[in-house]
Amino acid sequence: MLSITLPMKAPAPECLLCVRDLSHRFNGKSPQVDAVSFDIFAGEFVSIIGPNGSGKSTLLRLLINELQPSSGEITLQGKALRAMKPIERARSVALLTQHDNADLRLTVGEYVALGRIPWQAESTNAGHEKVITDAIKDVGITHLQQVALGKLSGGERQRAGFARVLAQQPALLLLDEPTNHLDPLARHQLLSLVRGKNITTVAVLHDLELIQPFSDQVLMMNAGQLVCRGTPAQVLDSPCLQQVFGMQSLHVTHPKNGQTLRIFEALPSEID
Numbered sequence: 287m288l289s290i291t292l293p294m295k296a297p298a299p300e301c302l303l304c305v306r307d308l309s310h311r312f313n314g315k316s317p318q319v320d321a322v323s324f325d326i327f328a329g330e331f332v333s334i335i336g337p338n339g340s341g342k343s344t345l346l347r348l349l350i351n352e353l354q355p356s357s358g359e360i361t362l363q364g365k366a367l368r369a370m371k372p373i374e375r376a377r378s379v380a381l382l383t384q385h386d387n388a389d390l391r392l393t394v395g396e397y398v399a400l401g402r403i404p405w406q407a408e409s410t411n412a413g414h415e416k417v418i419t420d421a422i423k424d425v426g427i428t429h430l431q432q433v434a435l436g437k438l439s440g441g442e443r444q445r446a447g448f449a450r451v452l453a454q455q456p457a458l459l460l461l462d463e464p465t466n467h468l469d470p471l472a473r474h475q476l477l478s479l480v481r482g483k484n485i486t487t488v489a490v491l492h493d494l495e496l497i498q499p500f501s502d503q504v505l506m507m508n509a510g511q512l513v514c515r516g517t518p519a520q521v522l523d524s525p526c527l528q529q530v531f532g533m534q535s536l537h538v539t540h541p542k543n544g545q546t547l548r549i550f551e552a553l554p555s556e557i558d
């Protein structure tokens with residue numbers, strides 16, 4: 287008998303989040319998310335960019351099951367998102383938005399403790415306390431732990447939001463315009479913090495300058511559709527940027543490390 291040894295194929299990596307043909311339409315409107323498919327792998331930081339109203343926040347709300355898809359499938363860690371029990375979903379996905387309707391009388395410590403609710407039965411009080419104080423320390427607001435949310439500045443409130451989702455210890459972190467209210471250094475510090483923790487992250491970002499330093503993958507949306515996808519260089523240098531945003535990227539060389547940096551300017555035809 288002839289025996290043939292086939293070369294061993296490396297197994298394809300499993301996607302942590304698999305999105306297939308996902309669509310959503312609010313009553314009587316054209317779809318806000320239209321047949322979107324993508325894969326995200328463990329540890330990746332994925333940025334979503336797109337003009338106002340292109341469906342980015344709607345996509346995040348689908349990814350946390352706050353909205354139900356009109357069609358399509360979301361699989362997280364091999365399991366259909368819609369089939370998960372609420373507690374399982376809360377342990378798996380956390381969403382940081384601009385408007386979470388939190389009670390402004392809560393102190394920062396109490397607010398961040400909300401992130402521990404899905405894990406309540408899994409640890410001791412001391413264990414939860416440590417996660418909470420570590421998260422608050424990580425975002426640089428230990429001095430505000432006993433202060434009510436209503437007495438914080440916009441940026442301090444945003445840091446508290448980061449601490450809450452970090453305390454939730456999700457497998458997938460969703461950030462909707464997380465850098466709003468943050469000063470330029472804080473933007474870099476908090477996105478670096480998330481990257482450093484290796485949490486699989488999907489972030490809606492409007493600031494194109496932040497895409498390259500933090501992202502493994504970029505998804506560009508327009509009118510509900512995923513119109514361009516790739517590495518930061520592939521997406522930011524593609525004709526899509528001009529067609530969708532009316533912007534172009536220019537390359538400059540970092541004077542110290544020689545890296546290519548991108549700056550962005552509006553196409554002259556867009557500002558006449």
Ligand SMILES: Nc1ncnc2c1ncn2[C@@H]1O[C@H](COP(=O)(O)OP(=O)(O)OP(=O)(O)O)[C@@H](O)[C@H]1O
Pocket residue numbers: 312313315318336337338339340341342343344345
């Ligand atoms: N609850 C709703 N009912 C009806 N239409 C909605 C609702 N929420 C959002 N939309 C519409 O869905 C479309 C996509 O909105 P979405 O908030 O997802 O866009 P976005 O890309 O996040 O925009 P932005 O960059 O301005 O935050 C918009 O046309 C918006 O008007």
